[in-house]
Amino acid sequence: MLNALEVITTVVVGVMVGVEFAVAFVINPILKALPEDSGQLGRAHGGRMLGALMPVWYIGSLVLASIWAIAGWDRPGAGLVVTAGALLILSVVMSLLLLVPINNRSKTWTPENRPADWKEQSNRWDRWHYVRVAVIIGAFTLLVTALA
Structure with missing residues (x-):
């Protein structure tokens, strides 16, 4: 059962990292290159879409990592999972204090x-x-390392 939790957590965090990486390095540069007001309108729409989804994803990732850390406390890699959880907490705090108000x-x-x-x-x-x-790439890397 713990193995399934480890894999599910890693996949959920990994996909979240992929989406956020794509926003930073693919979607936003594309939107910035669009003519006139198209980019700003696209960012507003993306903010509405992802702004509804990402809080659930970030909190869900943190919950999964926390359950993994508790359930696997006596197993090798527990410290890596706890550190990944701390980074996920940092990402949530950053989101709430710095990114969500602008979004x-x-x-x-x-x-x-x-x-x-x-x-x-x-x-x-x-x-x-x-x-x-x-920060979330760091958390994901630690989770993957904990699996090894």
């Missing part, structure tokens, strides 16, 4: 109502998102 504003923007500093706010979100991606 909550930007997902309602249109060319008619966006603030004058909308590009600066989007760039700030991107910079924090790069850091968050690095």
